Amino acid sequence: MSEMTVSRVLRGRGEVSEATRARVIAATRRLGYVPNRIAGGLASARVNLVAVIVPSLANMIFPEVLTAASEVLEAAGLQPVVGVTGYDPGREERVLYDMLAWRPAGVILAGLEHGAAARAMLRAAGVPVVEIMDVDGEAIDAAVGISHRRVGGELAAAILAAGYRRIAFLGTLMPFDHRARKRMEGFEAVLAAAGVALAGREFYSGGSALAKGREMTEAVMGRRDDLDFLYYSNDVIGAGGLLWCLGRGLAIPARLGLAGFGGLDLIDGLPVRLATMDACRREIGREAARIVVAGRAGSGARVELAPVLIPGETIRRP
Amino acid sequence: MSEMTVSRVLRGRGEVSEATRARVIAATRRLGYVPNRIAGGLASARVNLVAVIVPSLANMIFPEVLTAASEVLEAAGLQPVVGVTGYDPGREERVLYDMLAWRPAGVILAGLEHGAAARAMLRAAGVPVVEIMDVDGEAIDAAVGISHRRVGGELAAAILAAGYRRIAFLGTLMPFDHRARKRMEGFEAVLAAAGVALAGREFYSGGSALAKGREMTEAVMGRRDDLDFLYYSNDVIGAGGLLWCLGRGLAIPARLGLAGFGGLDLIDGLPVRLATMDACRREIGREAARIVVAGRAGSGARVELAPVLIPGETIRRP
DNA sequence: CTGAAAGCGCTAACAG
DNA sequence: CTGTTAGCGCTTTCAG
Numbered sequence: 110m111s112e113m114t115v116s117r118v119l120r121g122r123g124e125v126s127e128a129t130r131a132r133v134i135a136a137t138r139r140l141g142y143v144p145n146r147i148a149g150g151l152a153s154a155r156v157n158l159v160a161v162i163v164p165s166l167a168n169m170i171f172p173e174v175l176t177a178a179s180e181v182l183e184a185a186g187l188q189p190v191v192g193v194t195g196y197d198p199g200r201e202e203r204v205l206y207d208m209l210a211w212r213p214a215g216v217i218l219a220g221l222e223h224g225a226a227a228r229a230m231l232r233a234a235g236v237p238v239v240e241i242m243d244v245d246g247e248a249i250d251a252a253v254g255i256s257h258r259r260v261g262g263e264l265a266a267a268i269l270a271a272g273y274r275r276i277a278f279l280g281t282l283m284p285f286d287h288r289a290r291k292r293m294e295g296f297e298a299v300l301a302a303a304g305v306a307l308a309g310r311e312f313y314s315g316g317s318a319l320a321k322g323r324e325m326t327e328a329v330m331g332r333r334d335d336l337d338f339l340y341y342s343n344d345v346i347g348a349g350g351l352l353w354c355l356g357r358g359l360a361i362p363a364r365l366g367l368a369g370f371g372g373l374d375l376i377d378g379l380p381v382r383l384a385t386m387d388a389c390r391r392e393i394g395r396e397a398a399r400i401v402v403a404g405r406a407g408s409g410a411r412v413e414l415a416p417v418l419i420p421g422e423t424i425r426r427p
Numbered sequence: 428m429s430e431m432t433v434s435r436v437l438r439g440r441g442e443v444s445e446a447t448r449a450r451v452i453a454a455t456r457r458l459g460y461v462p463n464r465i466a467g468g469l470a471s472a473r474v475n476l477v478a479v480i481v482p483s484l485a486n487m488i489f490p491e492v493l494t495a496a497s498e499v500l501e502a503a504g505l506q507p508v509v510g511v512t513g514y515d516p517g518r519e520e521r522v523l524y525d526m527l528a529w530r531p532a533g534v535i536l537a538g539l540e541h542g543a544a545a546r547a548m549l550r551a552a553g554v555p556v557v558e559i560m561d562v563d564g565e566a567i568d569a570a571v572g573i574s575h576r577r578v579g580g581e582l583a584a585a586i587l588a589a590g591y592r593r594i595a596f597l598g599t600l601m602p603f604d605h606r607a608r609k610r611m612e613g614f615e616a617v618l619a620a621a622g623v624a625l626a627g628r629e630f631y632s633g634g635s636a637l638a639k640g641r642e643m644t645e646a647v648m649g650r651r652d653d654l655d656f657l658y659y660s661n662d663v664i665g666a667g668g669l670l671w672c673l674g675r676g677l678a679i680p681a682r683l684g685l686a687g688f689g690g691l692d693l694i695d696g697l698p699v700r701l702a703t704m705d706a707c708r709r710e711i712g713r714e715a716a717r718i719v720v721a722g723r724a725g726s727g728a729r730v731e732l733a734p735v736l737i738p739g740e741t742i743r744r745p
Numbered sequence: 746c747t748g749a750a751a752g753c754g755c756t757a758a759c760a761g
Numbered sequence: 762c763t764g765t766t767a768g769c770g771c772t773t774t775c776a777g
Contacts, residue, residue: 143527146530169490176483191507208506211464211465323696
């Protein structure tokens with residue numbers, strides 16, 4: 110049999126008689142033959158690699174998105190190639206360049222903010238490009254995510270409705286974490302519309318998020334102990350803060366309310382359930398992967414997921 | 428200038444005059460040219476992809492290993508391609524096959540237990556193969572990890588030295604999590620040598636690990652409330668158990684001792700620091716990547732890291 | 746320092 | 762259903 114027949118059998122394309130198919134299978138297995146996809150990719154201009162670019166793997170949000178995406182991609186015979194940018198636009202550009210050199214079947218990357226060169230590369234890629242996590246801005250092609258501004262605003266509204274007024278924000282100190290920034294902006298905008306100004310802010314970087322949540326909470330409460338609500342930019346620091354408050358015996362949510370963000374399942378194991386909003390990370394991973402699997406570049410698909418407030422036990426009932 | 432000259436400039440190989448180099452750079456940038464690595468890989472039989480195969484991304488251990496590996500690989504111009512097996516040998520084999528089809532520059536994969544077909548493929552790969560996390564067994568080529576049996580044994584010895592005798596083990600219900608199994612085996616062996624039998628066992632699967640830690644602890648203590656030590660197979664369920672115990676007002680570590688495994692930095696934010704042993708995940712990722720970067724297939728390199736007990740505040744001082 | 750020729754191992758597109 | 766013929770876009774090798 111010719112190499113061509115072998116190729117047809119291994120790819121499951123074209124009509125091949127059952128007899129030759131069996132012979133091919135037997136032979137390839139006996140020889141331990143693994144077809145060379147590099148040659149295959151070059152010949153067919155079709156590649157099963159999908160670039161997935163995330164800022165970090167330290168924040169559980171991204172491994173979860175990646176897991177969900179990976180499941181859908183695998184089912185379609187595609188493979189993720191992961192790149193980590195560390196929230197650094199320069200690194201994002203380099204990683205993207207390196208990945209596009211493999212002519213992937215699609216690109217999934219976090220955020221809507223990218224350098225000019227990155228945008229140019231993505232527009233020229235000719236494959237589905239899905240920007241994930243965020244929908245507040247212009248997408249290059251497809252986008253799947255949530256509106257962080259709206260999420261921040263809705264939480265602010267819920268807090269105000271519950272009667273809290275002396276409110277602080279605790280978050281990460283990362284100039285390029287645009288989504289955290291947008292949550293805070295949406296949050297402040299709604300407070301401002303109600304004539305309420307933020308009564309405190311605290312930012313951290315590095316280290317154990319749980320411990321930092323604890324420290325920041327102590328710091329912000331030490332500075333001004335009449336605060337009645339603390340909004341954390343993620344659930345892990347929120348959990349740390351909650352544990353600190355419980356240790357202090359603060360009355361929650363009567364005296365002090367708390368909320369985080371992400372909807373991590375960590376929440377379920379805390380002594381008191383922290384209020385949060387789901388980041389929809391599994392749906393985002395799945396939907397983004399589906400768009401890539403569909404394979405239509407320039408679809409402009411836009412999926413906005415609407416996370417709801419999970420009030421838990423750390424916000425007073427209005 | 429010929430395509431050849433362009434190739435030389437872009438790869439930084441061979442002597443090219445400064446003038447032509449500049450012209451090439453300008454032209455490629457103007458055209459947004461991204462060289463095709465598929466063609467390059469086929470022509471040169473050299474590829475910058477490294478297969479990294481892990482059982483899961485839900486357990487923070489693996490994203491951390493991946494992050495550390497990714498840093499070292501990136502610095503050497505290599506890219507990780509991630510595969511997730513879900514602790515399933517069949518999936519491991521398929522993922523491995525798919526990755527080897529790309530003729531990667533190296534393979535990093537978790538564990539020493541693999542199916543016969545997987546082992547054959549790895550032996551035939553002709554590139555560095557690094558089995559990570561575990562050193563209790565035969566490696567195909569290189570291995571970087573810790574001895575889980577020893578880790579389990581050392582913890583058992585520490586517990587016995589502290590005077591605890593009615594000891595339970597709480598872990599995950601995963602037949603293919605060989606490392607958790609080895610920790611438990613090492614643990615039981617040392618207990619047995621001292622004439623102590625496990626006084627309880629509890630296993631879980633799925634769901635929020637923190638919440639499961641809570642539930643399992645409640646279950647095991649409900650079944651037999653004279654237990655004086657609980658050994659958890661990971662820090663997250665350990666943290667859940669610790670929070671449950673603190674909520675119950677149990678005297679820790681006087682009445683009840685606790686320990687986890689992993690050395691996650693989650694530990695730092697708990698009200699009481701849980702005893703644990705470092706899984707050395709960053710070192711493992713770094714060392715494994717270094718071996719791949721060195722590029723010597725069949726080196727048989729073996730790096731055994733020696734995690735130490737971090738006693739925290741949940742084991743009595745002997 | 747620069748160029749020309751000859752593939753790398755497959756698959757698309759035709760022929761039989 | 763099976764085989765043949767051309768490349769895919771680079772890099773290797775060898776000449777200038």
